[in-house]
Structures are given as structure tokens and as C-alpha cells.
Amino acid sequence: MAINRVPTTPFSDQRPGTSGLRKKVTVFQQPRYVENFIQAIFDTVDGAEGATLVIGGDGRYFNETVIQMALKMAAANGFARILVGRRGLLSTPAASCVIRKHKAIGGLVLSASHNPGGPDGDFGIKFNMAHGGPAPESFTEAVFKRASAMAEYRIVDAPDVDLGRLGETRLGDATVQVIDPVADYAELMESLVDFQRISELFRSGFRMRFDALSAVTGPYAKAILEDRLGAPAGTVVNAEPKPDFGGHHPDPNPVHAHDLMDLMYGPDAPDFGAASDGDGDRNMIVAPGLFVTPSDSLAILTAHAHLAPGYQGGLTGVARSMPTSRAADRVAAKLGIRSYETPTGWKFFANLLDAGLITLCGEESAGTGSNHIREKDGLWAVLLWLDILAEIKKPADQIVRDHWASYGRDYYSRHDYEDLDTKAANDLMDKLRGKLATLPGQRFGDLTVEHCDDFSYTDPVDGSVTPRQGIRILFKEDARAVFRLSGTGTSGATLRVYLERFEPDVSRHDLAVADVLAPVANAANEIADIVRLTGRDAPSVIT
Numbered sequence: 254m255a256i257n258r259v260p261t262t263p264f265s266d267q268r269p270g271t272s273g274l275r276k277k278v279t280v281f282q283q284p285r286y287v288e289n290f291i292q293a294i295f296d297t298v299d300g301a302e303g304a305t306l307v308i309g310g311d312g313r314y315f316n317e318t319v320i321q322m323a324l325k326m327a328a329a330n331g332f333a334r335i336l337v338g339r340r341g342l343l344s345t346p347a348a349s350c351v352i353r354k355h356k357a358i359g360g361l362v363l364s365a366s367h368n369p370g371g372p373d374g375d376f377g378i379k380f381n382m383a384h385g386g387p388a389p390e391s392f393t394e395a396v397f398k399r400a401s402a403m404a405e406y407r408i409v410d411a412p413d414v415d416l417g418r419l420g421e422t423r424l425g426d427a428t429v430q431v432i433d434p435v436a437d438y439a440e441l442m443e444s445l446v447d448f449q450r451i452s453e454l455f456r457s458g459f460r461m462r463f464d465a466l467s468a469v470t471g472p473y474a475k476a477i478l479e480d481r482l483g484a485p486a487g488t489v490v491n492a493e494p495k496p497d498f499g500g501h502h503p504d505p506n507p508v509h510a511h512d513l514m515d516l517m518y519g520p521d522a523p524d525f526g527a528a529s530d531g532d533g534d535r536n537m538i539v540a541p542g543l544f545v546t547p548s549d550s551l552a553i554l555t556a557h558a559h560l561a562p563g564y565q566g567g568l569t570g571v572a573r574s575m576p577t578s579r580a581a582d583r584v585a586a587k588l589g590i591r592s593y594e595t596p597t598g599w600k601f602f603a604n605l606l607d608a609g610l611i612t613l614c615g616e617e618s619a620g621t622g623s624n625h626i627r628e629k630d631g632l633w634a635v636l637l638w639l640d641i642l643a644e645i646k647k648p649a650d651q652i653v654r655d656h657w658a659s660y661g662r663d664y665y666s667r668h669d670y671e672d673l674d675t676k677a678a679n680d681l682m683d684k685l686r687g688k689l690a691t692l693p694g695q696r697f698g699d700l701t702v703e704h705c706d707d708f709s710y711t712d713p714v715d716g717s718v719t720p721r722q723g724i725r726i727l728f729k730e731d732a733r734a735v736f737r738l739s740g741t742g743t744s745g746a747t748l749r750v751y752l753e754r755f756e757p758d759v760s761r762h763d764l765a766v767a768d769v770l771a772p773v774a775n776a777a778n779e780i781a782d783i784v785r786l787t788g789r790d791a792p793s794v795i796t
């Protein structure tokens with residue numbers, strides 16, 4: 254079969270951010286834009302010749318078009334075997350699982366995760382390495398350089414592969430295998446949590462709702478929760494992946510998953526509520542009448558994971574991204590295990606997991622995961638919660654309150670200022686950096702700055718240093734404010750302000766989050782001059 258070498262014009266804006274290259278669909282639709290980026294990835298992969306590659310995406314608009322291009326380009330670039338999910342679907346955690354299980358050299362994950370989809374929405378392309386996790390910055394920088402100087406791409410001249418039928422076909426010199434997107438993943442889950450115990454929980458009348466937000470986890474949640482574990486039909490809602498997510502914003506937080514929140518805070522709340530995002534790596538956990546912050550969820554899972562078969566021997570350590578609350582650190586200290594603080598983004602956890610330094614990790618942005626794969630894993634977190642609920646036999650909200658009673662409560666909230674003028678946002682961060690030296694000792698309302706810095710991470714495994722990862726302001730009153738700019742947005746800049754305050758007193762664990770954090774929010778506004786420099790008097794989203 255003929256391999257075409259097609260001249261391309263290089264693109265100078267193909268630098269991956271927190272999690273791959275994310276842009277508006279219309280940007281990806283420019284002639285040769287996708288091909289240019291994929292060729293840059295393939296040129297950067299060491300040892301493509303004869304190797305296995307995994308390709309899958311979250312089913313959003315443009316997914317199938319890019320999958321066909323990627324398949325034909327992979328065949329022209331020497332990969333011997335290409336595994337692709339049926340209908341082009343693979344959740345991000347399932348892609349990580351398939352890469353590892355089938356010893357692939359890596360995988361292309363097509364997703365813009367929690368960003369909206371559709372012709373006016375977002376698209377994304379990410380490369381994951383042989384360990385199953387997102388490529389490190391050394392790799393993505395090399396891809397960016399290559400993409401900026403590309404002369405031609407390679408593609409086989411062939412008809413589209415039928416993605417609807419399982420099984421093998423030839424494409425050029427490669428074999429394409431269309432796989433069941435759920436099978437390998439479900440098998441892995443069964444090795445980590447006690448399926449029988451969770452089935453008994455459902456048989457005993459326990460009820461839950463899983464909202465897939467019309468994104469990729471629908472088929473996974475239906476197959477595992479309803480078909481395998483016996484949850485009643487209808488437990489999983491919005492279960493059909495749609496190219497535009499049915500108009501949902503597939504970001505599992507209290508603002509965007511409002512239907513689930515209404516149910517869980519209403520009179521007919523089931524025992525447990527959960528949701529996942531566009532590509533299935535995030536999770537949201539809601540107990541009846543109580544939203545569980547992802548930071549608390551990480552801490553609670555750390556405290557109880559040993560109850561599940563996959564973690565019976567205990568944990569070696571736990572890591573959290575820097576803006577995630579310090580709740581998990583408190584558990585680690587009590588358990589006598591290591592804890593780590595990494596920059597935002599899953600790629601920083603891979604070395605710690607590979608080296609066996611940690612077993613669990615998580616982020617405030619609804620990401621939780623473990624050493625079973627190298628991505629965060631939405632449905633896994635839900636299953637681990639269910640296994641713990643089945644073992645402890647207490648209501649979910651009780652488990653959270655008991656946790657606060659033992660460790661204290663880290664009140665937590667994130668304020669996002671979206672779609673800011675990029676220059677104004679950079680200016681705000683620069684001014685803030687410029688002020689750091691003068692802040693310690695200054696009072697803002699009743700809070701006094703104890704320490705502040707621009708977070709720099711030194712990877713304990715390979716010694717690499719990643720500077721400028723966000724500004725941390727720690728107050729003497731055991732409160733913290735963190736500022737950083739998003740690396741996944743596709744329009745303007747997004748300022749994220751993370752606020753937290755620790756409360757050890759159990760009689761003060763039922764206060765309104767916004768009230769407890771108001772003094773921290775006020776101090777953060779004053780320190781960073783947010784209103785004046787952004788022209789906004791309130792955040793666009795509070796989660």
C-alpha cells in the first residue's frame with residue numbers, strides 16, 4: 254500500500270499544556286494541523302518501528318475523523334500493531350490500562366477532558382508513554398519543537414477502518430485491532446476491589462446514582478455497576494456518549510453536575526452519588542446532603558484503602574498536587590507513610606508511582622488514582638468508595654464526618670476567573686510574584702502571612718526541577734491561598750484561586766464553607782488586587 258509523504262506547513266502554537274494539546278475544534282480543523290502534530294509525536298517516539306500503539310478518545314465531536322487520520326499515519330510510521338477502541342472510544346484511564354496490559358510503546362488519547370464538546374467546543378490530543386501516563390515535559394517540549402519545524406507527514410492511502418466491528422484488519426503493513434473498550438479495564442477493576450462485596454451491598458437495597466454526563470464513562474459504568482455488580486437498571490444516567498455531551502459541560506463539580514447535586518440534597522437522595530468527566534478520569538463524590546471535596550475524598554480513600562483487596566498490604570505513600578488541600582498529608586502522618594506535593598497535572602505522579610514511593614495520589618480538581626495505572630481514574634475512585642462503604646457499613650456522610658472528627662476539617666474552595674485577558678492575567682501573576690518578599694508578617698483582615706513562595710518542584714526520582722508552578726500564601730491561622738493560571742483553557746486565560754482553612758474543632762465542622770473561607774478570599778483579593786487587575790468583581794465559577 255502506498256505511503257504518501259505530504260508537505261505540511263509547521264505550526265508554532267502546538268505546545269502541550271497541563272494535559273496535552275487543547276484547542277478549539279476549529280483550530281484543529283485547519284488543514285494539516287492534526288497531521289502536523291501527530292507526525293511530530295511519532296517523530297519524537299523512540300522505537301516506533303515494529304511497536305504497538307493504542308488509540309482512543311472520549312467520543313467528542315471530531316474524534317472519529319482524527320482517529321482515522323491517526324490510524325493511517327501510525328501505519329505509515331512503522332507501528333506494527335494498533336489497538337483502537339470500538340467506535341473510537343477509550344476512556345483516559347482505560348487507555349492507560351490497555352497501554353500497560355498490551356505492552357504498547359504508548360498511546361494517543363483524543364480528548365479535551367472536562368471542556369465542552371461539539372463544533373464550537375474543544376478538542377485535544379495527548380500522548381501517553383509506555384508506562385501508561387502522560388508524557389513528561391521533556392517529551393512534550395521535543396514534540397513542540399518538532400511541530401514548529403515540520404516539513405512533511407506520512408500517511409497510508411487507504412479506506413477508513415470500520416471501527417464498529419471488533420477484530421483485526423490490515424492497514425498498510427500494520428495490523429489494526431478494534432477492541433472492546435471496557436473489557437481490559439473491567440478486569441483490572443475486579444482485581445482491585447471486592448466485586449462480590451459490592452454486589453451484596455446493592456442486593457441489600459443500597460441505591461446510588463452515577464451521572465456520566467453523556468460522556469465516555471456511560472458504557473463503563475453501565476457494564477460494571479449495572480451488569481456486573483447488579484445495581485438496578487437506571488442507576489447510571491446520561492449513559493450514552495454524545496459528540497457534544499448532550500449540551501452538558503462534562504465537568505463533574507457542584508456547578509456543572511447540578512442535577513446530581515439537586516438529587517443528593519433533596520428528599521429522595523439515594524445512598525450515594527457520583528459523576529465523571531468527558532474522558533472518564535475525574536470523579537465527583539456526593540453523600541446524601543454532603544458534597545465530598547476531592548481533597549477530602551483523597552484523604553478518606555488514603556485512610557481506608559487497605560480495606561480493599563488491591564491495597565491490603567497498606568500504602569507506601571500518597572501524593573497530592575500543590576493546590577490540593579493538606580487533608581491527605583494529615584492521614585499520611587498518622588499512618589506513618591510518605592507524602593508528596595507535586596505541581597498540577599497527572600504527569601508529575603508517574604515517577605513517584607513507578608518508583609513505588611506512593612500508592613495513591615490525587616488533585617483538588619476531582620482527580621484520584623493509584624498505582625494500578627498512570628492516569629487519574631474516575632470510575633475506580635467510585636468503586637473504591639463503594640467497596641469501603643460495603644465493608645464499613647456506615648452511611649457515606651457519616652464516614653466523612655467521622656473523618657473530620659479524627660483529623661480536623663480542611664474547609665476548601667476554588668474560585669475560577671475564566672476567559673480573562675491573557676495580558677491582564679499574566680500581569681496579575683507578575684505583580685504578585687514581585688510582592689512576595691514583602692508579604693511575610695503583613696496582616697490582611699484577621700489573617701497574618703507567615704510564609705509565601707512560587708512553588709518549585711524537584712522530582713525526587715529524576716532530580717528534574719519544574720519552577721513557577723503557582724504562588725502559595727500560608728497564613729499563621731492555618732489558612733492558605735494559592736494562585737495559578739490554568740494550562741488547559743482554550744480561550745483567554747483562567748486564574749484559579751484556591752482557598753482553604755483548617756478547623757480542628759469538631760463543634761465547628763458544620764459551618765457554611767463560604768463563610769469560613771470569606772476572610773481568606775478577602776485576603777487573597779487584597780494581596781493579588783484581583784478586582785482591579787481583572788476587572789471582575791466575582792469569580793465566574795466557584796467549586
Ligand code: VG1
Nearest residue numbers: 271272366367598616618739740741
Ligand atoms: C486542570 C486541573 C488539573 C488537571 C488538569 C487535567 O488543569 O486543574 O488538576 O490535572 O486540568 O485534567 P489546569 O491547568 O486547567 O488547572 V483533565 O480531567 O482535564 O485531563
Ligand code: CO
Nearest residue numbers: 366367530534
Ligand atoms: Co478528564
